[in-house]
Amino acid sequence: MVTALGVAQDADGVGMDALTHRRVIGAHWENPGVVAGLEVSGAAGLRYQASAGVAVCSTGGSDGSVEAYWPGGLTLEAVTAGDGAYPRIDTVYLLADTRAGGQVSLHVAQGTPSASPAHPVVPAGGLRLRDMTMPAGASATISASPMGSVDYAIPYGAKMGRIGYGSNTSSVLQDWSTKWWSQAPAETMMLATDRLVTVKFTWRASVDGEQVGSFYAMPVVDDQDMGDGLDECLVAHVWARQSVEWRMVLEGGRPHRVDVMAKPNLGRPRFTWRGLRTVEVIDEGVAR
Template identity: 30%
Template sequence: MTVRAAWLPPTGQTRADTRLAPLGAMAPEGELTTRAGVIAGGTPLAATGVGPMQVQISTGRAIVQGTAAQGAYPVVVTAPETLTVADGSPQYGRIDSAVIRVYDGQYDTTGQTTVTVEIVQGTPSATPTAPALPAASIRLWDITVPAGTSAGVGGLDWTRALADRRRYTAAYGGIIPRGWDLSVPGAYDGQYRDNTTTGLERWNASARTWLPYPYDSGWQPLTLAAGYGHPGHGMPAAWRRYGPIVMLRGRIGPTKSGTTIPNGATVLTLPVGIRPAGGKEFAWASPRDQSNKAPSICRVEIQPGGNVRTYEFVELPQWVSLDGVAYTAN
């Protein structure tokens, strides 16, 4: 056989079966389940039209998860498999799926113990959708079959008919390659995947979302204390977190025209998650004004609770700057 699954047949598993099929702990999806998918390397389980109504699935390896009681089946396709697509419906189009399917008579009612690459036929409809998968199977490709399609009228346009539906998996702790669907959630906090466009992403279990790694928040506005705002020059006050590093920028001044910032004023409170461990201090000096008056010099502290507070003034400033402030978040 050219499509084989290790640990499926009750007898007769060969040493070659064991060597070729993927083994070891794969990416988990639950306490007793494994993330099903294709094993990356080359162009595994690629689809190519080889006839008007025939498609060939190339060699490759995959993991197929059954129920939690069944476990996961390591599968290998050692020679290309050619599948025949049924003629199109006279009235409506449909979507078929090329799948890897495991039949295990100990857990299903098929009475078979085998694994196949096969076509699951969809239902003709004015708005066709891909068919639901049978148990213990993974979708590889969707095939759009327009109404009236057959070999006698030229068959399928394979450049338009095929849609890649391969989803990938990896060994436990490995980085999962991108598949066709980026909406698939992660399984545990700290799992990584490659989305191929912006780079690595890390699964945040509490937020149930994939975040860029290293995490980059982009510039986010800061909420200032009552009586303070943007003084009308420079950048508005904002923060950005890249991995563990927080950067601040912007200028803060009193909203009341012509006033200065008093000593000991709290101009804002940093949100939880971007506060420096143990606090931070920095010095700031305003430029000379048009009268060539000496610049205002002061110190600013970020307290452990997140308050940004001014102190130790030489001259009371009309605004303070956060530009260039960076630190490690707690």
């Protein structure tokens, strides 16, 4: 029997059950992650702490998701003091027990000291809040520093705005050859789903005198050409800010490196880049 969110169970227990509830919640979110708060920091002892906040947690698959509240406090486990020679990475994570009467709890997975430390494994269902670098010789977690980024939960269908940005402020005379030149590579955030994005290249360039020059531009994603290289862009004698855009789909499940490559039109006058080149990756929503 299928029921709906907001339908109470009757005397025979027919109505909304916990699994159906989790599946409905899961459909509202593109990915597990932090909704608000839950800022992780060290403390005076050997436990970490997280501020009050809300997160979307899931064990994956058809089990759906829960929206979990943490009132703020310390991890259940304590870690050991810093190694005498090497740093390590500790991962603080939230765990929401979906069994009847289950509780939300804060935990830490302790990493292994190394000259190049690796991230520890978080148990199934645990939501990583923050990786913390514990330095060699530290006697308390207050000496640990956050690393990497926070994974935020994204409502299904929402636009995330700018998810990648690269800039190049050099003023240089364009190399006069047939080579494609990188302009301002941008690293995107982790993408939970396939996303429709706009890649926008903005520049300022000029030609001496009152002649007109041009160059060809092409977007590149993870070193793969995403255009035909035939987009010709005007360069005049004025330092006018200009831009060109492309729309494309970026694959979910990982971050991406997005760049714009440019090469000059050798049949026109040589030009100079005038201190402004940017590549923006702007999210337009879920790719359907």
